[in-house]
Amino acid sequence: MIDLQGPPIEWMAISPLLILLGAALAMLVGAVLTPAWPRRFYALFTAAAAAAAIVMTVIEWHRHRAPRLIIAQSMRIDNFTLWLVIIVVGAALLSTLVTDDYLEREQLTAHAPEVYALYLLSSIGAIVMGAANDLIVLFLGLEILSIALYVLAASHRRRQQSREAALKYFILGSVASATFLYGVALIYGGSGSTNFSEIVTSFNSLIPVDRSEAMTLAGIALLMVGMSFKVAAAPFHFWAPDVYEGAPTPVSGFMASAAKAAGFAALMRVLFYAVPQFRDDFRPVIWVLAVATVFIGSVMAVVQTNVKRMLAFSSVSHAGFILVGVEAAAHAAGSPAQADGVLSALNYLLLYSVLVIGSFAVVAVVGRKGDDATDLNGFRGLGRSHPALALAFTVLLIAQAGVPLTTGFVAKFGVISAAVDAHSYALAIIAMLAAVIAAFLYLRIMVSMWASEPEAGDDDRQPIHVPLLTGIVIAFTALFTIVFGLAPGWLIDASKHIFP
């Protein structure tokens, strides 16, 4: 008989994951075994679980512990991971509240428990991706996240576009996963390990002769393709507009926040923790990706007529901005000086997540029953009929355009300072110019809301109804945008603890 002995497990360190997992399983099993619970119960239960996970994370954060590797060095628990947990679980919490009203309106409440369980499960995947210290663990996280998202994209069962979006996402996502896996294999071939710490050491002790690092370089390239797909960086962004448009609107918001955060966290983990020695090789690639992403995202966003597609392309352009921060960090990959760039990217992810969830919540409300009225015309006259809703959306859009005194500006300021600090002046200016193009897009939506005259057929549209929980989420995101835009000091201080 083989004596199997598992590695020691630090239960406390992974308690947020356990809470999420426990809640997801309890809900799936409970919903099958018990009669239907009252309305809103599942959503509030999910929200409570998410809140509990956030509380555990905050407690862990305040213990100020040194970064450590747990479970046979397969995961890294440091403040980077905890920051990501807060982004992802916070996104899940807000999205759940919006989704509850959405399901109610679309008469999909029968499937509520599955949807919420999938939010929780995909959050687990996202966290594992960002916490991974091993390529295989990272791949596991990627798959947990992706598969849950494929199903979530299809969760509006009666809507043709929803199913189409899920299928597209599934096929393209699988190719990306395969690419990623191939990259893992090549890195393993080049370094002899899949563990980040061992990969780094292997290159430290190895003096490359006769271009023997070619295999590793090919592996890095493939890994970057896989990650770029996940974060929707050009030219791997083609899935994003179709999927965001087809998926149920609250799910689109979740994808643009949690999945993007996880993708970036994983990208930075791989590049800066596994193969930092190759920074001179991957940095130009990130530069090109960043430029392509900000420009393609901004330009394509401007020519759209559907607000969901606009937000999808704008989210591509935001990914480009985050890449600017990553590029800044890549100048000093592997050394403590990378912190500035990584911090700016993580900060951007947090602030953008709030913005994008709020924006998609507004779109979910304006989409009206059937989730179809998301074209620009659907927003016409919103300023007159629902001034508060239009004002909140305006705040969110202005912030995304990067106007000062909003979080959007704080985020942009962070990545641009990091880029300037790293002497990437050209990239900083290119990104800011692309932001001007993107501003046009936000203006178009605002014009539609505030300055367009009603047209024939507008009266036939269903009236817009702002449900309670969605209203709370929108108000929260708008307030967050203003408050932390005016006084970002606390947030900046907090983020400084990521690399104490």
Next chain:
Amino acid sequence: MHAPTMNFPILSMLIFVPFVGAILTALISKRRPELVRLTALLCSAITAGLSIWLLVAFHKGEAGFQFESQHMWIKQWGISWHLGVDGISLFMVVLSGILTPLVLAGIDPHKDNKAYAGWMLLLQAGCIGSFLSLDLFLFFAFFEIVLVPMYFLIAGWGYENRIYAAMKFFLFTMFGSAFMLVGVIATAVIAKAGPNGTVSFDLLDIANANFAVSTGRWLFFAFAIAFAIKVPLFPLHTWLPAAHTQAPTGGSVILAAILLKMGTYGLLRFGVFLFPEAARWSRPLFLTLAVIGILWGAIAATMQKDLKRLVAYSSVAHLGFIVLGTFAITTQAGSGAVMQNINHGVSTGALFIMVGMIYERRHTRQIAELGGIQSVAPIFAGVFMLMMLSSVGLPGLNGFVGEYLVLIGSFGTARWWVVVAAVGVILAAVYLLWAYQRVFQGPVNDDNRSFAELKFKEAALLLPFAAIIIFTGVYPKPMLERIEPSVRAVIAHVEEKTGYVEPGPVVVVAPAEESHG
């Protein structure tokens, strides 16, 4: 130097009062329009009162910043809420303070007064804030934030092509801001001017830093592009006629009188002052563009068929003079430029108001459809004539003093540019007088026969403008006494940093008004 300090934070209040007013108007119910109006007027009037108090309390003859107040804002980034006023910014603050209540009280937006008043107050807060900021970040924030209310004012209350104009305005300015943001950050990061070599965004800290020559030039241009668009300098001026023509009257007034001045003010405060070497090095470029702007604006204005567009193009020409004076880098020309900021604001603001009145009466701005108004409404025509002559630069009115100082002060350092620019003075007379002739003289057609005479309320609105025009024209000394020391300090800073020596002033026998009075 004893810069006065007050326990009362007057500068912060100048920003907060209109800002709070904007929030209050937003909160008051739409069903109480009289309450909205009262709140908006009260808040803007308090701001105006504060700004006049500031003018009175200001110590003349002192060059440095007065009433300074500094509080840490985002200390992690070295950003502070640092405000201060000197002779260069003083009058712009006062102008921003008093114009908004006048516009709110005197010009009817015709719809949705509540939102209009809210945006106006926010605009006032942003304008005053950008003139008072002594922190690069703070300045950038205000510089950028004024775009939002202005955008909504144009897009919401403008004329037929308003959406296009508003977009063009927003995107052009933001294009410049893109460079400026990178410039602001790079300046602070490279200068590391804070205590112990930390990053600081404070203007006064950074002014003492030394930049390598090429670095300084790059940074200067990052700022200068933003300001050149805002001014607007040829060939970046194309947004201006569109925005001016389509904006509602109140928006045009604020745009011409204050927003454009952020560009010229920025060129002096953040261009010449922060990067003296680069400013001197690029002088020929800016002088040339300024002179082209003067001629181009004048020629284009002559060709316009739309009265409002004509006034808009005249702005391009006038702002050219201000840039000319700024880059002449002499105390005289600099003072003239700062003064011309105010003069242009007052006279062009008044012209826009009167063009708005014409539109209210006739629902057209086409010069060809007007004519002979002088015989129907002589007082109206007379007041228009006064404003127009101030814009032309008739001796005895305010426009003359500023233009004269700019030309004479620039002559020593930019002789041939001045020679060409002087032609612009004549052209200004050509296009404005010709416009007056076509609009007010000649036979009256039937549509204009019922043109209403100037009403009491309208006269009350225009009275402050007329008073400033005549007072400054006849007695510019109080204004120059406050402006000149600060401009001299900027020039001295340039001298200290670059080894430049300002040529002695061109001797003028006496202050301008006596030379022909």
